[in-house]
Amino acid sequence: MARDSESGFPIEPVYGPEALAGRDPEETLGEPGVYPYTRGVYPSMYTGRPWTMRQYAGFGTAAESNARYRRLIEHGTTGLSVAFDLPTQMGYDSDAPLAHGEVGKVGVAIDSIEDMRTLFAGIPLDRVSTSMTINAPAALLLLLYQLIGEEQGVAARNLTGTIQNDVLKEYIARGTYIFPPGPSLRLVADVFKYCRAEIPRWNTISISGYHMAEAGASPAQEIAFTLADGIEYVRTALAAGMAVDDFAPRLSFFFVSRTTLLEEAAKFRAARRIWARVMREEFGARDPRSQMLRFHTQTAGVQLTAQQPEVNLVRVAIQGLAAVLGGTQSLHTNAFDEAIALPTDKSARLALRTQQVLALETDVTATVDPLAGSYAVESLTDAVEAAALDLLRRVEDLGGAVAAIEQGFQKEEIERNAYRIAQETDAGDRVVVGVNRFRLEEEEPYEPLRVDPAIEQQQRDRLVKLRAERDRTAVSAALSALKKAAESEAGAANVLYPMKDALAARATLGEVCDALRDVWGTYVPADAF
Numbered sequence: 001m002a003r004d005s006e007s008g009f010p011i012e013p014v015y016g017p018e019a020l021a022g023r024d025p026e027e028t029l030g031e032p033g034v035y036p037y038t039r040g041v042y043p044s045m046y047t048g049r050p051w052t053m054r055q056y057a058g059f060g061t062a063a064e065s066n067a068r069y070r071r072l073i074e075h076g077t078t079g080l081s082v083a084f085d086l087p088t089q090m091g092y093d094s095d096a097p098l099a100h101g102e103v104g105k106v107g108v109a110i111d112s113i114e115d116m117r118t119l120f121a122g123i124p125l126d127r128v129s130t131s132m133t134i135n136a137p138a139a140l141l142l143l144l145y146q147l148i149g150e151e152q153g154v155a156a157r158n159l160t161g162t163i164q165n166d167v168l169k170e171y172i173a174r175g176t177y178i179f180p181p182g183p184s185l186r187l188v189a190d191v192f193k194y195c196r197a198e199i200p201r202w203n204t205i206s207i208s209g210y211h212m213a214e215a216g217a218s219p220a221q222e223i224a225f226t227l228a229d230g231i232e233y234v235r236t237a238l239a240a241g242m243a244v245d246d247f248a249p250r251l252s253f254f255f256v257s258r259t260t261l262l263e264e265a266a267k268f269r270a271a272r273r274i275w276a277r278v279m280r281e282e283f284g285a286r287d288p289r290s291q292m293l294r295f296h297t298q299t300a301g302v303q304l305t306a307q308q309p310e311v312n313l314v315r316v317a318i319q320g321l322a323a324v325l326g327g328t329q330s331l332h333t334n335a336f337d338e339a340i341a342l343p344t345d346k347s348a349r350l351a352l353r354t355q356q357v358l359a360l361e362t363d364v365t366a367t368v369d370p371l372a373g374s375y376a377v378e379s380l381t382d383a384v385e386a387a388a389l390d391l392l393r394r395v396e397d398l399g400g401a402v403a404a405i406e407q408g409f410q411k412e413e414i415e416r417n418a419y420r421i422a423q424e425t426d427a428g429d430r431v432v433v434g435v436n437r438f439r440l441e442e443e444e445p446y447e448p449l450r451v452d453p454a455i456e457q458q459q460r461d462r463l464v465k466l467r468a469e470r471d472r473t474a475v476s477a478a479l480s481a482l483k484k485a486a487e488s489e490a491g492a493a494n495v496l497y498p499m500k501d502a503l504a505a506r507a508t509l510g511e512v513c514d515a516l517r518d519v520w521g522t523y524v525p526a527d528a529f
């Protein structure tokens with residue numbers, strides 16, 4: 001009997017040669033590093049360079065997070081990935097009333113250039129690439145990074161990294177938006193232009209399906225809605241006057257990896273194929289790099305269990321393997337205790353060790369795209385692709401990603417799938433080891449890491465000092481210049497230049513975001529749910 005895939009199509013008990021019959025291998029598979037990139041974006045893939053081991057981390061103060069990054073580098077991580085606390089993500093200083101109780105909780109608190117300097121102390125920005133999970137205030141954090149690079153003597157053209165900067169999925173699934181879609185997209189286009197001129201090796205956006213998946217999206221929904229957002233960003237940049245090959249090579253993506261290894265590997269392969277075709281056929285991209293879907297993967301946090309947490313080590317290894325078999329460029333493997341609390345030093349190290357075992361002890365990195373030609377995997381790739389294309393068409397029929405968001409389409413589809421998963425789990429049809437099968441009478445005790453609540457006061461004290469020391473007139477002049485640029489028509493002035501001056505004059509994150517809020521207003525979602 002066929003079993004249903006996570007995307008909702010049947011998986012046959014047996015696939016045979018008929019699965020590959022009638023396919024044009026050039027068109028569907030190609031060579032690795034060649035259009036449509038089904039087999040991976042680089043000809044040599046991991047035989048040339050392993051994926052980047054990029055563990056998402058950050059909590060408490062900049063000093064504590066800096067210590068964690070240095071330890072991760074010592075243990076062999078090959079890229080950094082910064083988690084910011086909620087006030088930073090929402091554009092508020094640590095002493096804002098709305099920040100109370102949240103400072104340093106889910107990531108590091110960054111109020112100004114001073115915190116940023118501490119965060120990267122002793123970390124050579126010309127040798128490490130850094131991802132920053134920041135969306136509405138992405139431009140600010142990028143500029144702070146550039147300013148710290150300048151202080152270290154690293155030219156902007158040599159900086160490498162990624163800002164998430166994907167505000168559309170914030171409206172759909174993640175929630176840290178500030179401004180309405182119009183000005184948010186204008187800011188994204190300003191970032192694309194700024195990076196092209198000033199920080200050309202920077203990945204200007206990480207178009208993310210991960211959070212939709214965590215909210216319950218199926219694999220097909222995850223890639224369809226993410227690629228639809230990608231298409232909207234491409235249209236935005238084109239409308240702002242950029243040529244497609246001037247920005248598309250620096251678009252990047254971010255997906256989840258679940259324990260359903262075969263379908264996940266198929267999903268990554270299908271996503272690459274769809275994107276390559278869209279970029280070439282719909283947008284006329286000629287530069288091969290514009291057609292390559294490069295992506296980061298995080299193992300599925302939502303599949304981790306608080307019960308018998310050590311079982312998560314096994315899950316993460318399988319999920320990580322799926323990402324590698326799918327050809328990821330960069331990977332975060334979750335720590336086994338993440339369903340309970342922030343990872344401890346030891347669990348963070350174990351998570352990294354999982355990647356090191358995959359890269360160095362297994363043979364999956366010895367040959368490029370080892371799954372190619374598998375009857376099952378090629379069939380699943382076609383099936384995920386077909387399901388995703390169908391959803392992409394529905395988004396287009398609604399008028400594109402933003403119009404669909406405003407009609408609540410993606411959210412509703414995702415919630416429907418989340419409900420299905422919950423029902424199947426409750427009924428025991430979907431097995432979760434240690435939760436609805438093979439339970440323990442009594443769980444073993446576990447001592448989680450807790451963030452010190454005193455951090456909020458420390459950040460407030462730093463802000464009082466900063467505000468007393470800096471040149472107040474220079475700060476308000478810089479903020480006025482920023483507002484003026486924000487008031488101008490999209491495309492007339494790039495807000496990043498005055499924003500950089502304000503940050504260099506030690507304006508705080510909250511002040512810069514408030515200046516933009518004054519001009520652009522804030523987004524209030526339609527009350528559909």
Ligand SMILES: CC(C)(COP(=O)(O)OP(=O)(O)OC[C@H]1O[C@@H](n2cnc3c(N)ncnc32)[C@H](O)[C@@H]1OP(=O)(O)O)[C@@H](O)C(=O)NCCC(=O)NCCSC(=O)CCC(=O)O
Pocket residue numbers: 042043044045046047048049052054056079081083129131133160161162174201203206210211252253254294295296298329330
């Ligand atoms: C493009 C990626 C995906 C990966 O970039 P990387 O720099 O790591 O890898 P890369 O670009 O593939 O490789 C680095 C350089 O080596 C080259 N290179 C790599 N492999 C090669 C090969 N086999 N042959 C030849 N060259 C190769 C590349 O061309 C590139 O050079 P050039 O540079 O010269 O081209 C980027 O966007 C990225 O790092 N993203 C990470 C996103 C992230 O960590 N997000 C965390 C979100 S955490 C979250 O959101 C979840 C929780 C929450 O809600 O908060």
